Amino acid sequence: MDTFVEQFPVVINALNIGFLQTLKLFFVTLIGALPLGLIISFGSKSKFVPLKLLVRFIIWVVRGTPLMIQLLIIYYFPGLVFHNNVWGSNETGRFIATAIAFIINYSCYFSEIFRGGINGIPVGQDEAGLVLGMTKKEIFFKVKLLQMIKRILPPISNEILTLVKDTSLARIIALQEVIWAGQAFMKGSQGISGEIWPLFFTAIYYLIFNGILTVILGKLEQKLEYFK
Amino acid sequence: MKKFLSIVMIMVMAMSLAACGNSAKTSTTSNKESSVDDLKSVKDKGKLVVGITDFEPMDYKDESGKWIGFDADMAVKFAESLGVEVEFVEIEWDNKALELEAGSIDCVWNGMTLTDEVTSAMSCSNAYCNNAQIVILPKDKVDSYPDVESMKALNFAVEAGSAGEAQAKENGFNYTAVNNQASALMEVSAGTSDAAIIDSLMAAAMVGEGTSYENLTYTIGLNSEEYGVGFRKGSNLTEELNKFFKTCYDDGSMKEVASKYGVQAALAEQQ
Secondary structure, three states: OOOHHHHHHHHHHHHHHHHHHHHHHHHHHHHHHHHHHHHHHHHHOOOOHHHHHHHHHHHHHHHHOOHHHHHHHHHHHHHHHHOOOOOOOOHHHHHHHHHHHHHHHHHHHHHHHHHHHHHOOOHHHHHHHHHOOOOHHHHHHHHHHHHHHHHHHHHHHHHHHHHHHHHHHHHHHOOOOHHHHHHHHHHOEOOEOOOOHHHHHHHHHHHHHHHHHHHHHHHHHHHHHHOO | OHHHHHHHHHHHHHHHHHHHHHHHHHHHHHHHHHHHHHHHHHHHHOEEEEEEOOEOOOEEEOOOOOEEOHHHHHHHHHHHHHOOEEEEEEOOHHHHHHHHHOOOOOEEEEEEEOOHHHHHHOEEOOOOEEEOEEEEEEHHHHHHOOOHHHHOOOEEEEEOOOHHHHHHHHOOOEEEEEOOHHHHHHHHHHOOOOEEEEEHHHHHHHEOOOOOEOOEEEEEEOOOEEEEEEEOOOOOHHHHHHHHHHHHHHOOHHHHHHHHOOOHHHEOOOO
């Protein structure tokens, strides 16, 4: 397998498998971290001081340490400290550990964005709602939530695009995402060894996917333009 | 109120620090106790989890996606002799000792050079293969650098934590540590480093005609070294594997497997 034409389909196939793992991690993180982030943002705004402090402390730790270290801690600590490797050694176990680390990390970032979004809504709307006899829950879901979503869409879009690229960190605990798949051909895999181009070619995958996301998020922003 | 908050914060931090200290202590003590009977735990779970990387000709995938190679085939045979299944798990090479200690793998069996770092972090089997660290240079530079002395003028790229890095240190070379051996070759190919130090077994597969690195070639060997298999510290599987190697070496089956992957010349005699 010496010529590029022979190598290309083999490499693309391997990169596709890797990128599927990347996508899986991306969507699982997003689905987990968006609602969890909202819950955490309530916690960090809570009037119950110990809860608020605890949540702020967790946010501080999670945002203050590298995601790479968090991945290592979540995957290796149960085995190292408690002698019980809860995740399992195979790809599924590594994926679950990675997904949990990513969800915790991203929900903390999302929570701060949500907090900013909620705080940004004028307090007069709360007062008006109360005067009209709405409950706090109604005020949040019927009045404030959609306005908040509109306001936070640009910073959330930023985080989402970063998330796509951050998935590459998962290779530190040997999750075989697309960069791992590309790098395998540098050492030797499936009869192709010492090839550099597959590693750099992975950038195309990220670029195209982020392009698609940018379009979708832009459309979403336009749709929310109807109220100002 | 502010004072109260800061006291609470200090207490939380102190407690988390204390928690770290405690867990570290318990882990070292229980390590000594629990690590003795890996043989039993492997038999109980019915499988031997082997940590590998994609590394031709030791561990690599055939067209159907099955792991083959000299190391992979021997690992399968060893697991058979124990009466268990074998499970290959790809690991990040830098984290091999961490994977062993955390119990996500039972052994590292992947053309691992027995350096001081490896032997102090793991319980290692007898050497089963001989290897060397060799210098890789661009073809057009080979003639200007015939020996170690002249090479001191060069900037080397080596894999971080590898036997190659140890050699670079020992010979007093200027070097940059990179991610893996393939990256080291890329550095030389791209001209960002002048030379690289990699395994001779690896060099045979990756450098020269028919590879991406046709412009590179290998020159002098810096040392000779040996490959071994790593287990958790104090593991009784090490002894088990040594016995197995001896049997396979004596009955010729080890040589047979080695010939299949072209490494028979490198095989080390088993005592």
